[in-house]
Amino acid sequence: MTYTEAWVTARARSSYEHGRASFDIRPERTALLVIDMQDEFVEPGWSPYWVPAATRMAPRLQQLVEECRGVSIPVIWTLFDDTHLGLDRPRTLRFLPHADTDWRRPGPARVWGQMGRHADEVLIRKPSYGAFYDTPLDTVLRNLGRDTVIVTGTLTNYCCGTTARQAYERGYKVVFGSDVTATDDETRQEPELAVLRKGFALVLTADEITSRLTATQHA
Template identity: 70%
Template sequence: MTTYTEEWVTAQARSAYAHGQASFTVRPERTALLVIDMQDEFLRPGWSPYWVPAATRMAPRLRTLVEQCRALSVPVVRTVFDDTHLGLDRPYALQHLPHAGTGWRLRNLGRDTVVVTGTLTNYCCGTTARQAYERGYRVVFGSDVTATDDESRQEPELAVLRKGFALVLSADEIAQRLTA
């Protein structure tokens, strides 16, 4: 019988948080890009008390990934936080974006892999990743195309997702895997 020491177990956990265990092919014909809550209330500098500066900074990188996905015929699904703080960017945003939870038919599109991007990493994005995982999707989580309002929360959330729920990759790594 093998006996595992506390040190060995801790080392294994730290390795999984740092490196993850998820490994799968990311194929454009099986993938959908999810863009979570990239709305004015979180993105426009100084416009709202809920502005997420890190989201404003990462938006150009996310825009590039969206363009790359569209060029590869990867569906891009945008959601909007449907009970925003004071609703400052409505009704304009809602006429163009589906509400989260409207039940997209990703499986009917032949998609079994989702790439999660957007804001907030440790709330809506992380929750979306966990829910997709629980529903049997392969989950890719964009490490540099997600953002949080307290940047000290970014890496701890990525570590948890990396260990248990998702393949955590940068936008460049996602694009490389989609074109491989």
Template identity: 80%
Template structure:
């Protein structure tokens, strides 16, 4: 037991408080269409097109129709949709050097040509597509400038992989002062047992974690 200013905090109390934050914590900011942008992270052929590459994420393929519906609903209420792909940019010289030494940085497989969003989802011509060299969509990209020019202070993070590019983007957005909404069922990862632990961390410390229906409902509710 630790006592601070006469208040006793037991190990059981602090553990239970932490558990409640991970499992049921909710950020308190509103979600308004006129302040939000939808980020669709790396829903590209390598990760979504069945059998196309060794990096295929089957859960992302299954999730894609739900995400497409959310994209359409965001468009309908004037929420800009911004797409990213994890690509070979600047001859790879802008990519963090350490990536090549990590298990996820295996470069034995090469795509034929530039990365592209899976055509069944694909961006419209009037939507921004950002080619990024690393996990987070803010790292060495114009995303922050794009969002500020759009006058958006809230980002809705969707796509794949939950615990790599999506989670890193959420943390980077939080650090830059954005309100972050994270799609509980519009993100996916390559080992589905990793999904909820990542959502738990984001829920407690970085983002408002909502499913697609909750996001759509809040975007059409004047109170957010």
């Protein structure tokens, strides 16, 4: 068979738009990652880094958190924070547009209070986008006996997407919440989901995640 340009392009487009990973979500092997739902990203008007879409989707994510707790899925929270005086951050961050304001956080980063984090849930302070970069997340997940992660939070195409890629590279099955992630320019949401859908993760809505967890429990 000769593969034409039209054929391979159509095949790629179908994977970006409709592709689905083929693994099951087993609650006893899964952890929920809530990425950077912190004051400066979620509290309306609190910082120049506010992500309005994150504020809007927060109630849906809170519901997913409760549903995961209900089936004994551990919830792990992360914060993008100033750790080790910033000396553990990639050195080139200072040259990028992301660091283009003079705003400084008043004190350490905090999970947005309305998210309802429990005191006995793991909180990881990370120095860069991905939650696996220079953090104990991989060790925590392995000690919990988890090989599947549900990635939620903000920003879809930075910290969430990077975490999904890092998890994939470490052999985890990755579920990515399409409507429990958010970015600062909503036109960037679907393009990021498309790449993740084709090459890194099972991309599902919160309702689809819940449905699969329930189906697996009752199987």
